Amino acid sequence: MSVALIILAAGKGTRMQSDLPKVLHEVAGAPMLVHAMKAGAAVDPARTIVVAGHGAEAVAKAAQGWDADAEVVLQTEQLGTGHAVAQAREALAGFEGDALVLYGDTPFIRPETLEAMVAARASHDVVVLGFEVADVTARYGRLIEDADGALTEIVEFKDATDAQRAIPLCNSGVIAADAALLMDLVAQVGNENASGEYYLTDIVALARAAGKSAGVVRCNEAETLGVNSKVELARADALFQAAKRAEMVADGVTLQMSDSVYFAHDTHIGPDTVVEPHVVFGPGVTVENGARIRAFSHLEGCHVSRGAVVGPYARLRPGAELAEDTKIGNFVEVKNAVIDEGAKVNHLSYIGDAHVGARTNIGAGTITCNYDGVFKHRTTIGQDVFIGSNTMLVAPVTLGDESMTATGTVVTRDVPEGDMAVARARQDNKPGFARRMFEKLKKKKAAQAKESK
Structure with a gap:
């Protein structure tokens, strides 16, 4: 019927x-x-x-x-x-x-x-x-x-x-x-x-x-239970969370401080995954078996594969796809990006609208500059690439397999396979300049203090 x-x-x-x-x-x-x-x-x-x-x-x-x-x-x-x-x-x-x-x-x-x-x-x-x-x-x-x-x-x-x-x-x-x-x-x-x-x-x-x-x-x-007020809404959410936490634990998920973890209505987490305290799961998250979600991380609209480690203090936004044994570290944000098996983005980085190849290492402070104010552009990084710290990848740009960027590089052109990109101003040391400048500034400050008395 x-x-x-x-x-x-x-x-x-x-x-x-x-x-x-x-x-x-x-x-x-x-x-x-x-x-x-x-x-x-x-x-x-x-x-x-x-x-x-x-x-x-x-x-x-x-x-x-x-x-x-x-x-x-x-x-x-x-x-x-x-x-x-x-x-x-x-x-x-x-x-x-x-x-x-x-x-x-x-x-x-x-x-x-x-x-x-x-x-x-x-x-x-x-x-x-x-x-x-x-x-x-x-x-x-x-x-x-x-x-x-x-x-x-x-x-x-x-x-x-x-x-x-x-x-x-x-x-x-x-x-x-x-x-x-x-x-x-x-x-x-x-x-x-x-x-x-x-x-x-x-x-x-x-x-x-x-x-x-x-x-x-x-x-x-x-x-x-019907919901007619914000008080009842808060109660309903608390009841949902309590039931969801119990369900997760019964299914083999380890919640280290269960009352601090917030789940969405459709969160799916596989057995043997460990979720540390103060993690928030927004809608559309799937975490496979044996992953680890470390403290104070926020995930929404993403997929985390077996053995991956996320956080602490990481943010996975919609479209983030983490393959097996990947690592997303502290203060890293990933959005609409595929991170292939074994790749690492360990510190203080933004990876958006990108594909990061297997075993690639993304250095601290790396940013994919994906937005020009009107359009989003994509960054493609090959396998076994080493991205030096504080690299700016100005999309659209492609880095070939086993390529490398020097620390502080601004990449605006494709980097062929096996090449290293260096794009930064040459350092120029000016003898004695720092000491002379500070002596001048200190004298100026002293004169201003004398005039104000």
Whole structure:
């Protein structure tokens, strides 16, 4: 059966105290909306429809940046979750399959849970995701079941009786149903309730009244955590980090000071890699087995191969590709560059838009001058090259295999294989000049001090 995702992402998020739409606030380097889309991908959706409202253009850009095929529909007035789902009616016209309603501000629902919901559709016309709370004063809607365990209705907390509020089984808001049935039920939802809104939750009672069945799939409460404020956002990020660190250690990664390491939502690290304290992984990082990421390094959009050493205090930017047994040392930045096997960039260097050949040694203070103010240009360095300290490589430029640059050289032309490039002014020592100059300056300073008294 085909599945269409309907992701509700129209809210402004007033409590966020931000101009940014709520669903675009990030957890672990990705908007919450992307987390919802990633979870939904587990059911292999044929369609993904994002219901946007506040900041719709930015929401659409984020959604389609993750999934170019995602469709965005507008909810111009926020009149409740039922009204939001109804905005997908036209986009789903003629769709034959199930619809799964998710929320762009609920980033922790596990893919396995959504798979269980889709599977449960074989037994029920409408499936609701529920969870049990220890504290029955929590202001969630309650799932009301009959004696046989069938779901009969969902009651919002504001509208619930004291007896209903005592029920620990709560509503997450996530619902699965046949797409056509869902739209038929949503069209019947009214707003005669304490909030004057069109509740999606009303479809359960409407379905039962029409002779349809409804059931509950249960999950852990932590999966349903919604984020409505910066305080909750910080908590969500902390929960993600704790879970990711535990996952990394269980998979064989050594974290020397785990609480100080920050992971992105998509960080992948192989076993036997050591991560030292205070390392930040931005989005798009893969580190293979047996590498070492040393303290205070920052990595994003890069690939680090087996046996490589990065840092301390190194920065790998998008497009950095490190082959096996490479070394990127302290205060080195690499961007959009391939560093081949065994090459070393040990100190105080910038390597951007470049290819560095195998076993090449880049001396301290080397810079690839890749930007002319308008265009980026590429530097190509061959194998077994020795780049002297404080070399400026003015791109576009190519250095052949086993070539060399003298310390302090500014390279503006290609260096043939096996040659050494020297491009610096000849040193001229002026006898006694330093002593005479300082004596003159000291006398001038003394005279100025005397005049100021």
